[in-house]
Amino acid sequence: MSLTNNPNVNKWVDEMVALTKPDKVVWIDGSKEQLDALTDEVCALPEGNRDKMYRLNQDKLPGCLYHRTLPNDVARVEDRTFICTPTKEEAGPTNNWCDPAEMYAKLTPLYDGVMKGRTMYVIPYSMGPIGSPLAKVGVEITDSIYVVLNMNIMTRMGKAAFENLGDTSNDFVRGLHSKADVDPENRYIVQFPQDNTIWSINSAYGGNVLLGKKCFALRIASYQGKNEGWMAEHMLILGVKKPDGEVVYITAAFPSACGKTNLAMLIPPEGYKKAGYEVFTVGDDIAWMKPGEDGRLYAINPENGFFGVAPGTNEKSNYNALACTRKNAIFTNVALNNADNTVWWEGLDKNPPEDATEWKGAKVNGKEFTSVIGADGKPQKLAHPNSRFTAPAANCPCVSPEFNNPKGVPVSAIIFGGRRASTTPLVYQSFDWTHGTYIGSAVSSETTAAATGAVGVLRHDPMAMKPFIGYNVGDYWAHWLEMGEKLGDKAPKIFNVNWFKQDENGNFMWPGFGDNMRVLDWIIKRCEGKIDADETAIGYLPKKGDINVEGIEDEVTPEVMDKLLAVDKDLWKKEITEMRRYYKEDIADKGGHIPEALWAQLDKIEARLG
Ligand code: OXD
Numbered sequence: 244m245s246l247t248n249n250p251n252v253n254k255w256v257d258e259m260v261a262l263t264k265p266d267k268v269v270w271i272d273g274s275k276e277q278l279d280a281l282t283d284e285v286c287a288l289p290e291g292n293r294d295k296m297y298r299l300n301q302d303k304l305p306g307c308l309y310h311r312t313l314p315n316d317v318a319r320v321e322d323r324t325f326i327c328t329p330t331k332e333e334a335g336p337t338n339n340w341c342d343p344a345e346m347y348a349k350l351t352p353l354y355d356g357v358m359k360g361r362t363m364y365v366i367p368y369s370m371g372p373i374g375s376p377l378a379k380v381g382v383e384i385t386d387s388i389y390v391v392l393n394m395n396i397m398t399r400m401g402k403a404a405f406e407n408l409g410d411t412s413n414d415f416v417r418g419l420h421s422k423a424d425v426d427p428e429n430r431y432i433v434q435f436p437q438d439n440t441i442w443s444i445n446s447a448y449g450g451n452v453l454l455g456k457k458c459f460a461l462r463i464a465s466y467q468g469k470n471e472g473w474m475a476e477h478m479l480i481l482g483v484k485k486p487d488g489e490v491v492y493i494t495a496a497f498p499s500a501c502g503k504t505n506l507a508m509l510i511p512p513e514g515y516k517k518a519g520y521e522v523f524t525v526g527d528d529i530a531w532m533k534p535g536e537d538g539r540l541y542a543i544n545p546e547n548g549f550f551g552v553a554p555g556t557n558e559k560s561n562y563n564a565l566a567c568t569r570k571n572a573i574f575t576n577v578a579l580n581n582a583d584n585t586v587w588w589e590g591l592d593k594n595p596p597e598d599a600t601e602w603k604g605a606k607v608n609g610k611e612f613t614s615v616i617g618a619d620g621k622p623q624k625l626a627h628p629n630s631r632f633t634a635p636a637a638n639c640p641c642v643s644p645e646f647n648n649p650k651g652v653p654v655s656a657i658i659f660g661g662r663r664a665s666t667t668p669l670v671y672q673s674f675d676w677t678h679g680t681y682i683g684s685a686v687s688s689e690t691t692a693a694a695t696g697a698v699g700v701l702r703h704d705p706m707a708m709k710p711f712i713g714y715n716v717g718d719y720w721a722h723w724l725e726m727g728e729k730l731g732d733k734a735p736k737i738f739n740v741n742w743f744k745q746d747e748n749g750n751f752m753w754p755g756f757g758d759n760m761r762v763l764d765w766i767i768k769r770c771e772g773k774i775d776a777d778e779t780a781i782g783y784l785p786k787k788g789d790i791n792v793e794g795i796e797d798e799v800t801p802e803v804m805d806k807l808l809a810v811d812k813d814l815w816k817k818e819i820t821e822m823r824r825y826y827k828e829d830i831a832d833k834g835g836h837i838p839e840a841l842w843a844q845l846d847k848i849e850a851r852l853g
């Protein structure tokens with residue numbers, strides 16, 4: 244039975260029932276009884292059923308579940324992701340585009356009767372705290388219990404979400420998902436921004452099917468933000484509490500799997516802890532930001548949980564993220580330790596379980612398995628490199644007390660970054676918002692396993708939003724510039740960081756993880772106007788000695804710090820030449836509307852480089 248009197252919701256659900264023809268329709272109210280029953284049902288499926296989930300050791304991992312996707316369905320699929328706007332120009336050069344009518348016509352037969360013999364679940368959810376003026380409502384229809392259970396962690400799911408919508412509003416995002424046959428040739432993740440609609444079919448992997456996340460909170464929301472005067476960004480949000488008690492909020496955009504979750508949950512080095520610094524997590528992936536009454540930019544995390552990459556997560560690299568996964572979490576495509584029915588992944592520790600099940604489901608001796616060199620020249624992996632945990636934010640030991648604040652938190656600094664072996668120094672600050680917008684447009688990074696495709700290739704990823712901008716990238720840059728004008732001198736300061744710079748032998752020079760606090764410290768002091776900087780051709784850089792290396796002097800010697808902060812003019816000239824090529828060939832020549840002010844930035848940087 245419907246959970247709302249809203250005729251817009253009910254009419255749309257009726258239409259989707261008529262299209263997909265489920266045997267049964269279940270509205271998800273979010274109650275514990277309902278979720279427990281669904282968990283029982285999905286865990287009772289027979290071995291070998293592709294929807295099956297497993298209860299893990301309930302003493303060691305209470306409330307935790309395990310799931311394996313099909314081996315061809317393990318990451319976001321950017322080549323199967325579409326933005327369907329009335330014209331190709333509106334979608335711009337960074338998106339796959341298709342005419343909406345044509346796409347509806349192509350997908351309708353795929354959805355026709357697809358839920359016969361299945362149950363349809365109708366999931367109301369809120370992105371953002373219920374009651375927040377920044378929050379938005381979505382409804383996801385799915386035939387997957389895995390999706391329901393994950394949405395329960397990632398969003399504020401259930402009947403209460405409809406309270407925000409009321410009985411008449413039409414302002415909700417319509418998401419239709421069917422796991423269908425998981426046929427990769429017919430896999431589609433499609434956004435129709437003008438219709439507030441998402442259609443996803445033939446995948447059962449998180450990023451493609453938890454429609455509140457990338458599809459809504461970034462692709463659709465970026466389009467809504469442009470029209471409504473706010474920003475939807477691929478950014479973590481953290482708060483740094485200083486010894487004087489004040490909390491400074493920072494957002495940061497890095498391409499997928501570049502350590503956003505690690506930075507968001509950072510544990511400061513001993514010296515900082517002793518001095519009274521603390522870090523609080525507001526979000527690890529997405530920020531929605533809007534000017535507040537005082538003219539500053541305020542951010543909320545629209546999500547309610549973390550969908551983190553498991554491999555590499557351990558007590559040292561991210562103690563807090565690991566703690567998040569110890570109860571009520573869902574693990575996808577990690578390995579099982581059959582000795583005690585717990586989970587394992589590469590980098591959890593150095594002891595692969597002997598009695599293991601690898602991510603595709605084969606029982607193996609984990610020690611032997613991981614000592615075999617695979618076709619890629621690397622040891623075989625028990626867990627898929629993009630295996631994930633879905634964990635409630637409430638589990639996070641350092642979750643911000645402001646996590647549910649409907650107003651959000653005021654942002655003092657915005658950071659961009661990526662994986663760059665050379666050229667980009669450890670940290671620098673833009674001269675102003677326009678220059679900062681240019682720096683965002685120039686983000687590029689060596690690719691990771693979060694999306695399908697080659698790993699380790701340098702790709703442009705403006706604002707870390709390349710796969711997530713729901714409209715023309717040039718108009719998105721123009722929107723950034725407009726927001727800067729609106730915010731004026733209250734705008735956050737914009738910085739760029741690179742934790743991944745390498746020396747001439749290919750070794751990382753910066754320890755990263757908790758030590759990134761040292762860079763945040765400099766950034767905060769710059770925001771507060773407490774510290775001078777060197778004016779260089781590319782921006783403001785720390786003066787010698789201004790990055791605190793107390794406790795890591797052996798590793799980060801003055802020579803290493805010089806290299807970390809070096810601005811090599813020849814490399815930067817090449818960088819600007821590449822940016823001109825990128826703007827022209829990849830963006831402007833392909834229908835991207837690049838604002839004049841950004842072209843002008845290239846001239847300015849080039850002039851400064853001499
Ligand atoms: C993610 C991604 O899953 O960016 O967060 O790919």
Ligand code: MN
Nearest residue numbers: 477499500528
């Ligand atoms: Mn992400």
